[in-house]
Amino acid sequence: MAQLWGGRFTKETDRNVYLFNASIEFDKRLYKEDITGSMAHAKMLEKQKIITTEERDAILKGLEGILTDVESGALEITDQYEDIHSFVEANLISRIGDAGKKLHTGRSRNDQVALDMKLYVREQIGEIDSLLLQFQKILYRIMEENLDTYMPGFTHLQKAQPVTLAHHMSAYFEMFVRDRSRLSDISVRMNTCPLGAGALAGTTYPLDRECTASLLEFIEPTRNSMDSVSDRDYVIELLSALSTIMMHLSRFSEEVILWNSNEYGFIEIDDAYSTGSSIMPQKKNPDIAELVRGKTGRVYGSLMSMLTTMKGIPLAYNKDMQEDKEGTFDAIDTVKECLMMFMQMIDTMKFKKDVMAQSAVNGFTNATDAADYLVKRGMPFRDAHEVIGRLVLACIEKHKSIDEMTLSELKEISDTFDEDIYEAVSLETCVQKRLTTGAPGVEAMKKTLATYKSYLNENIS
Numbered sequence: 001m002a003q004l005w006g007g008r009f010t011k012e013t014d015r016n017v018y019l020f021n022a023s024i025e026f027d028k029r030l031y032k033e034d035i036t037g038s039m040a041h042a043k044m045l046e047k048q049k050i051i052t053t054e055e056r057d058a059i060l061k062g063l064e065g066i067l068t069d070v071e072s073g074a075l076e077i078t079d080q081y082e083d084i085h086s087f088v089e090a091n092l093i094s095r096i097g098d099a100g101k102k103l104h105t106g107r108s109r110n111d112q113v114a115l116d117m118k119l120y121v122r123e124q125i126g127e128i129d130s131l132l133l134q135f136q137k138i139l140y141r142i143m144e145e146n147l148d149t150y151m152p153g154f155t156h157l158q159k160a161q162p163v164t165l166a167h168h169m170s171a172y173f174e175m176f177v178r179d180r181s182r183l184s185d186i187s188v189r190m191n192t193c194p195l196g197a198g199a200l201a202g203t204t205y206p207l208d209r210e211c212t213a214s215l216l217e218f219i220e221p222t223r224n225s226m227d228s229v230s231d232r233d234y235v236i237e238l239l240s241a242l243s244t245i246m247m248h249l250s251r252f253s254e255e256v257i258l259w260n261s262n263e264y265g266f267i268e269i270d271d272a273y274s275t276g277s278s279i280m281p282q283k284k285n286p287d288i289a290e291l292v293r294g295k296t297g298r299v300y301g302s303l304m305s306m307l308t309t310m311k312g313i314p315l316a317y318n319k320d321m322q323e324d325k326e327g328t329f330d331a332i333d334t335v336k337e338c339l340m341m342f343m344q345m346i347d348t349m350k351f352k353k354d355v356m357a358q359s360a361v362n363g364f365t366n367a368t369d370a371a372d373y374l375v376k377r378g379m380p381f382r383d384a385h386e387v388i389g390r391l392v393l394a395c396i397e398k399h400k401s402i403d404e405m406t407l408s409e410l411k412e413i414s415d416t417f418d419e420d421i422y423e424a425v426s427l428e429t430c431v432q433k434r435l436t437t438g439a440p441g442v443e444a445m446k447k448t449l450a451t452y453k454s455y456l457n458e459n460i461s
Ligand code: ARG
Pocket: 023, 027, 083, 109, 110, 113, 317, 319, 321, 322, 323
């Protein structure tokens, strides 16, 4: 047990207490951030003449060596250390001796861990954002290829009005636009550097906090030292944004599961992205989609647990806050894995265009257009709604769709109907005449795609 404290104690920590208290098992993933923060701190200490140039150089060389050895596997991070900060410091001291003992001047593990976590979250936000961008590019390709792939649009899971596959995919594209903008808002808001806040009340050493902030590419140092070490808002905001991403992925998953069912049969999931049954040879299961839907729960769980952990903590740092890590790491890993798996499944999926179009023609998805036809011939919409309601009832009795009714059958319902009704309620007309901004008609969708194209070009990373 290598600990950073001990002077005040006369007895060793109980082994189980040590293990209960330790965070090395999960904060070891912050080794790079811890070393990066320490390097910036050492540079600033030298600039402020708190340590000598030789001491700084020794520290930087020692830290670089630790980083290289951890990455090559030559140096293992073991539970001999309480946390990643103790691990790095103890290794530094054993490599460079006394100069290593000066690194912690004007610093506390409280501002150190706040910094490490911010650096980590900031980097992960970038990675999740580029996964979302990659997914949007796949959706864009599907949209371009399916501007006139007709399918039913649903409300209450009942066929409502026909749309296109491009239009349907565009709805998810929009969700991911908002998800990405949430991530970017968070990365701006959280981009202040807590280093130099010390344990809670700053320090008497003449630290240059602006210097460390700029070395670490933060906009500026945090303004209040107590807030600096006890703020985990950005973790909560991230978990909330991740929960929303999972909620979107989960809805998408639900649709893939439905579309893959025998009843819908809209899609064929690629063999590489589906699984079979150990007993039923005919099965091809949408396991990826089901797992993504299922994993949504654990990301929501991390958000709830962090909100609950933080709610009763008096200022400033308290050990409760060590609980920020496991849930956040798990949520980040889960979202990244789900995004990767899900987008590959979507990218390789085949859409059965005929089945989709066939499904769009039955189920009276053109009933609204039939009512609009009567309105265009002078009938008030409320009356037209009533007439078409009666028409649908008659169709159900005759087991026919609206366009299968003969003109005389239609005229029995209302003599406003004429030959041109068939054109007016055809699948093509129903979709193509919908040209308002954001609507599924090809010309409207082309405009939407043009805005996506410039959005994606601006976002080439
Ligand atoms: N492992 C701790 C954490 O994750 C590091 C900070 C410890 N500070 C302290 N005063 N015990 O929050």
